[in-house]
Amino acid sequence: MKKIKVLIADDHAVVRTGLATILNTETDIEVVGLAKNGIEAVETALAAKPDVVIMDIRMPVMDGAEATRELREKLPDTKVLVLTSFGEADGVALALKSGAAGAITKTAEDAELVTVIRNIASGGKYISLDIEKLLAESPPVPKLTPRQHEILAYMTKGLTNVEIAKILSIRKDTVEEHVNLLLAKLYASNRTEAVAIALRKQLI
Structure with a gap:
């Protein structure tokens, strides 16, 4: 049987x-690497x-959202499952926009995590109810001026x-x-946040 790497x-x-200990107890899953x-x-x-x-999502050097974007570009067949704490709605949204196949909180039960891994490995998508609620409770879309839209872009x-000042001659x-x-x-x-x-709220 081919294992899910x-x-x-x-x-x-x-x-x-x-997580490695939990996943390595599954006969169809193999942990092939760890990264900090x-x-x-x-x-x-x-x-x-x-x-x-x-x-x-929150990691030093390069965060999870940016790493997700790079992975989707370089390894399009590899699926990304975002694992997050509460209060990281923007990072989660950006990772999903960048191509993550799913998102789950760190409070999820072991069985749920394993099921989700199997699901997205076979081409499925999954966003936990906790994540859906987190995204829904984020602040409303703000109104920006044309110039602010321009600078944001x-x-x-x-x-x-x-560089922006030079381009806009201001x-x-x-x-x-x-x-x-x-x-x-x-x-x-x-600025990064x-x-x-802005990307999550589709302001640009």
Whole structure:
């Protein structure tokens, strides 16, 4: 019987080893790698070619949403299952938009996790009820000015305030003011979070 090859990416060692122990007791599942950040997840996946990657959202170096995007580009046959804590709605939404096949909370029962892995490995999709509720309770879509939409679009491309100012022929200070207003309207603490929220709410 062909086993489902699984890679676990989480920045907490206790989570990685705990999940590996649970999954390795299943006769049809084999853990082929562990990673502590997004970059390691991508590199390990390229080498191990897993069927499913269990991806934490909040990780250092590269977060789970970005790692999901890269994996879907480089290994389109590999499925990503987002594993998340409460309060990470924007990261989860971005990962799903980037091509994750499912999302489940870290409080899920072992049996549910195993069932979901089998489901998405065979081409299915799954979002737990907890995740659906988390996404539904996120703040409403804010109203942005045309200029803010324009600046937000450049932010998604990774441009700096100086680069945006040059393209739009406006002062850097003006761009900074718009960015600060965007962060406030989107309830974001930084540019990366603002972009994630904007993508989830389809503002760009």
